[in-house]
Amino acid sequence: MLAAAVLLAGCDSQPDTAKMADTKANTAGKVKVDKAAKAKAAAKVKANELGQIPVLMFHRIVEKPATTDDRSPQQFRADLERLVKEDYVPITAAEMVAGKIDIPAGKHPVVLTFDDSSPSQLTLNEMGTPQKDTAVAIMQDVAAKHPGFRPVATFYVTRDMFGKTGREEQAQMLMWLKDNGFEIGNHTRDHFDLRTRSHKEVEEQIGTIGQQITSLSYVKPTTIALPYGNQPRKKDWAMRGKHYNHQGAFLAGYTPAPAPFSKAFDAAGIPRIKAMEKKGDCSQFCSHAWLDWLKNNPDMRYTSDGDVSTVAYPKFKAPYLRKTFAKWSLPY
Numbered sequence: 001m002l003a004a005a006v007l008l009a010g011c012d013s014q015p016d017t018a019k020m021a022d023t024k025a026n027t028a029g030k031v032k033v034d035k036a037a038k039a040k041a042a043a044k045v046k047a048n049e050l051g052q053i054p055v056l057m058f059h060r061i062v063e064k065p066a067t068t069d070d071r072s073p074q075q076f077r078a079d080l081e082r083l084v085k086e087d088y089v090p091i092t093a094a095e096m097v098a099g100k101i102d103i104p105a106g107k108h109p110v111v112l113t114f115d116d117s118s119p120s121q122l123t124l125n126e127m128g129t130p131q132k133d134t135a136v137a138i139m140q141d142v143a144a145k146h147p148g149f150r151p152v153a154t155f156y157v158t159r160d161m162f163g164k165t166g167r168e169e170q171a172q173m174l175m176w177l178k179d180n181g182f183e184i185g186n187h188t189r190d191h192f193d194l195r196t197r198s199h200k201e202v203e204e205q206i207g208t209i210g211q212q213i214t215s216l217s218y219v220k221p222t223t224i225a226l227p228y229g230n231q232p233r234k235k236d237w238a239m240r241g242k243h244y245n246h247q248g249a250f251l252a253g254y255t256p257a258p259a260p261f262s263k264a265f266d267a268a269g270i271p272r273i274k275a276m277e278k279k280g281d282c283s284q285f286c287s288h289a290w291l292d293w294l295k296n297n298p299d300m301r302y303t304s305d306g307d308v309s310t311v312a313y314p315k316f317k318a319p320y321l322r323k324t325f326a327k328w329s330l331p332y
Contacts, residue, residue, distance in 0.1 A: 035330070038305070038307060038310060038312075038330055039312070039330055039331070039332040040332070041105065041305065041306075042105075042305035042307075042310075042312035042330055042332050043332040045105045045106040045303065045304075045305065045306070046106075046298070046303055047105070047106075047303050047304060047305035047306075047312035047313065047332075048299065048301065048302060048303045048312075048313050048314065048317070049101070049259060049261060049302060049303070049304065049305065049310075049311045049312050049313055050259050050261055050262045050302075050311070050313045050317050050320050050321060051259060051299075051300055051301045051302035051303060051313075052255075052256035052257065052258060052259065052294065052300055052301060052302060053096065053108075053109050053110070053111065053256060053257050053258075053259060053302045054088075054110050054111070054256045054257075054273055054287070054290060054291065054294065055093070055096070055110075055111040055113060055250065055256070055257050055270065055271065055272040055273060056079070056110065056111065056112055056113065056272065056273055056275050056287055057113050057115065057225075057252060057272040057273060057274050057275060058071060058076070058112065058113065058114045058115070058121075058135065058275050059071075059114070059115050059116055059118065060116075060118045060120045060121070061073055061076050061118075061120045061121060061133070061134065061135045061138070062120050063133070068274075068276055068282075069274070071275055073133040073138060076135060076138055076275075077138050077141075077142065079275055079287065080138065080139065080142045080149075081142065082291065083110055083149070084142065084146045084149050086108070086291065086295060087106065087107050087108055088107070088108045088109070088110040089103040089104070089107045089108070089109060089110070089148065089149060089150055090109075090110055090111070090112050090139075090149070090150045090151070090152050090153060091103065091109045091110070091111060091150070091152065092111065092152050092153070092154050092182070092183035093111050093113060093154040093183060093185060093223040093248060093250060093270075094154070094183050094185075094222045094223055094247070094248075095183075096109065096111050096248070096257075096260060096270075097222070097223060097247045097248035097260055097267055097270070098222075098247065098260070099260045099261060099325070100308060101260075101302075101304065101308065102308040103304045103306075104148065104304065104306050105304055105305055105306025105307075106303060106304065106306070107148075107303070107304050108294075108301055108302055108303055108304070109302055109304070111153075111154065111257075112139075112152075112153035112154070113153065113154045113155075113156060113185075113225060113250065113272060114135060114153060114154070114155045114156065115156045115187055115225055116156070116158055116160060116187065116191070117155060117156070117157040117158055117160050117161050117162050117187070118160070118162065118163070119134075119162050119163035120134060120135065121134060121135040121136065121155060121162065122134055122135065122136045122155070122162050122173060122176070122177065123162065123163070124172065124173070124176060128172075128176070135153070136151075136153075136180075136182075139151040139153065150181075151180075151181075152181050152182060152183070153182055153183070154182070154183040154184075154185050154223065155177060155182060155183070155184055155185065156185040156186065156187035156224070156225035156250075157174075157184060157185065157186065157187055157209065157213060158187045158188060158189065158190070158191050158209065159189050159190065159209060159212075161173065161174075167216070170216050171216040171217065174213065174216045174217035174219070175216075175217055177217075178217050178218075178219055183222075183223070184213055184217060184219050184221060185221050185222075185223045185224060185225060186206055186209055186210050186213070186221040186223070186224040186225075186244065186246070187209070187224070187225050187227065188205040188206055188209060188224075188226075188227055189204075189205050189206075189208045189209040189212075190205060191227045192205055192227060193227060193228050193230050194226060194227065194230055194231065194232040194237075194238065195230040195231065195232060195233065197232065199232075199234070199237055202232045202237045202238065202241075203237070203241040203242060203243075206224065206238065206241055206243075206244055207241050207242060207243035207244055208243075210243055210244045211243050220244075221244070221246070222246060222247045222248070223246055223247060223248040223249070223250065224238055224244075224246050224248075224249050224250065225249075225250045225252075225272075226238060226249055226250065226251060226252070228252060229251040229252025229253060229272075231249070231251070231268070231269060235249070235268040235269060236268065238268065239267070239268050247267060248267045248268075248270055249267070249268050249269060249270065250270045250271075250272055251269055251270060251271050251272060252272055252274070253271030253272060253273075254271065254273065254274075254284075254285035254286075255271045255273070255285075255290070256271070256273065256290055256294065256301075257270050257271050257272070259302050261311045261321060261322055261325045261328070262320050262321070262322060263319075263320050263321070263322050264320070265322065273285075273286060273287050273290050274286045274287065275287045276288065299314075305330065307330075309328065310328055310329075310330040311325050311328040311329055311330060312330040312331075312332065313330070313331060313332075314331070314332065315331040315332065317331075318331055
């Protein structure tokens with residue numbers, strides 16, 4: 001009887017393989033159904049997360065533009081209003097390079113970048129709020145009028161530091177950006193052309209301002225905008241150094257950027273688009289021209305499926321997917 005009891009206990013302690021198989025099959029079936037539903041939803045909005053992303057490049061926002069790099073407050077507001085109308089949602093440069101493009105289904109990401117840390121981009125009044133007609137104030141105003149339009153951007157900082165020279169004031173500016181969801185990026189200390197500099201000089205230019213930003217805001221920049229859009233003699237010098245490790249380096253080029261999930265994406269050389277109307281070279285290569293082109297060629301534009309955990313795209317675009325994102329893949 002004792003032997004029988006032991007045998008019976010042993011039988012009870014064995015796993016129910018039939019139940020486990022059923023559970024595994026049910027789970028696999030549910031995953032398959034869920035994926036099919038997600039693919040159907042992605043197809044409905046014509047998602048294309050291998051499409052191109054406009055990364056817009058701004059400098060000063062001033063009432064009387066002195067160069068073609070400047071925009072007036074009225075022009076900048078119109079730039080943003082157009083993006084709202086055409087279903088763009090701002091993300092930061094850091095979010096883009098990390099592939100964290102968390103925007104609603106059917107919407108398109110756009111990256112707003114600001115070079116040179118000009119006071120016209122951010123000046124705080126005595127109450128600690130952005131001065132009227134600065135870039136940040138205009139972004140917040142447009143976002144308040146259009147829910148869903150995120151007031152975020154990436155500010156590429158030099159030693160000019162928004163016109164502030166005192167450490168306390170510099171910290172106030174950077175901490176305000178950090179606390180309000182903006183990205184603080186590296187634009188080198190002195191805005192030198194890195195193409196003509198030695199490895200040591202490149203590391204000094206990038207590393208010193210990076211350390212200053214970190215000491216003032218407790219933020220370690222993850223992206224850099226290269227002065228004049230010029231890469232160092234070895235492009236990796238801008239990505240990694242003794243005091244920095246960037247995930248993306250942005251140029252000053254003339255095209256929309258490949259999606260971070262695309263084989264065409266080069267983290268060390270991400271193109272940007274100058275914000276300007278169709279004039280001269282800008283009749284083809286600046287923001288108004290490229291936004292027109294993306295509108296007229298919607299199959300080339302990044303369109304979100306609304307799910308940050310997947311990379312959705314039409315099946316015929318499968319050859320363009322980077323292998324590192326195969327697990328995220330959602331072809332339809």
